[in-house]
Amino acid sequence: MRFSLGAYVIAAFAAGAAANAGDGPASAPTQLAWFQARSIFHSGLRDTHTIALTFDDGPNAFTGAVLDALDANNVKATFFIVGQMAKTHPEMLARVAAEGNLLANHSASHPELTSSFDDDPNKLIYQLKNVHDFIAPLMKQTDTLYFRAPYGYWRSAHATILNADPVLRNYVGPIYWDIGGDISMRDGYVMSSADWACWKHKWSAQVCAKGYLREIRRDNGGVVLMHCIHAQSGELVAAVVPPLVEEGYTFVRLDQVPDYKQYETPQTAPAVADAAPLRDVLRIASNKVK
Numbered sequence: 497m498r499f500s501l502g503a504y505v506i507a508a509f510a511a512g513a514a515a516n517a518g519d520g521p522a523s524a525p526t527q528l529a530w531f532q533a534r535s536i537f538h539s540g541l542r543d544t545h546t547i548a549l550t551f552d553d554g555p556n557a558f559t560g561a562v563l564d565a566l567d568a569n570n571v572k573a574t575f576f577i578v579g580q581m582a583k584t585h586p587e588m589l590a591r592v593a594a595e596g597n598l599l600a601n602h603s604a605s606h607p608e609l610t611s612s613f614d615d616d617p618n619k620l621i622y623q624l625k626n627v628h629d630f631i632a633p634l635m636k637q638t639d640t641l642y643f644r645a646p647y648g649y650w651r652s653a654h655a656t657i658l659n660a661d662p663v664l665r666n667y668v669g670p671i672y673w674d675i676g677g678d679i680s681m682r683d684g685y686v687m688s689s690a691d692w693a694c695w696k697h698k699w700s701a702q703v704c705a706k707g708y709l710r711e712i713r714r715d716n717g718g719v720v721l722m723h724c725i726h727a728q729s730g731e732l733v734a735a736v737v738p739p740l741v742e743e744g745y746t747f748v749r750l751d752q753v754p755d756y757k758q759y760e761t762p763q764t765a766p767a768v769a770d771a772a773p774l775r776d777v778l779r780i781a782s783n784k785v786k
């Protein structure tokens with residue numbers, strides 16, 4: 497497949513418009529810290545020639561090939577862990593952490609977090625606590641905690657509930673992505689890819705990689721969404737990463753993304769008393785945090 501600049505520019509614009517369809521970007525943090533009422537859509541990495549690879553839904557047996565491909569290129573990434581996968585593959589989870597990658601939280605069982613989780617807050621809290629208990633013992637105490645909502649689906653009421661929890665309020669999230677959200681084609685060219693959709697269409701890892709590379713080069717950096725649980729996952733990483741290393745891209749974990757710092761819970765924030773009414777907790781916090 498030959499690279500065509502004209503087609504590239506037009507398709508890039510179309511793909512960019514599609515990527516943020518729906519909720520739209522939040523222009524400023526809705527709170528100064530903690531869980532945000534809306535997904536954090538912008539990483540600030542676009543146009544910085546910096547990539548944060550994120551791998552969702554694992555770990556499983558296929559995650560090993562992803563780790564091999566990262567290691568071969570001396571690249572560290574962030575893994576959004578699902579609790580029921582961590583439970584089944586504890587040794588792979590330990591390997592992800594041991595190789596210098598950042599563990600993050602992607603819920604216990606990957607449900608769409610609908611309003612039923614606001615009706616029963618304990619159900620929501622369980623979804624995060626379950627994963628926290630798997631990943632926290634493998635993380636450094638100074639590591640920042642990140643959460644990504646399954647399917648990117650989020651409600652502001654979730655933030656209110658989770659910010660009242662003394663442990664979960666230390667998370668930054670929900671973290672969205674810049675690149676890898678959707679497949680787009682233009683004049684027969686793959687202009688952007690989403691790995692799960694590539695496999696659904698029975699594309700090879702090499703073809704899928706073209707979409708990732710074109711979207712990354714167009715944006716010149718960003719948070720990239722991938723998954724680490726498919727037979728082709730390792731091959732995809734092995735196809736995407738080396739050309740970018742060659743082109744001088746810097747690879748970072750999410751805790752090296754400067755724009756996310758503004759969402760971290762300040763250490764000076766008051767401790768949350770178990771029995772304190774939520775509105776008091778939030779009022780105290782908003783008075784204190786500047």
Ligand SMILES: [Zn+2]
Pocket residue numbers: 552553602606646647
């Ligand atoms: Zn997921």
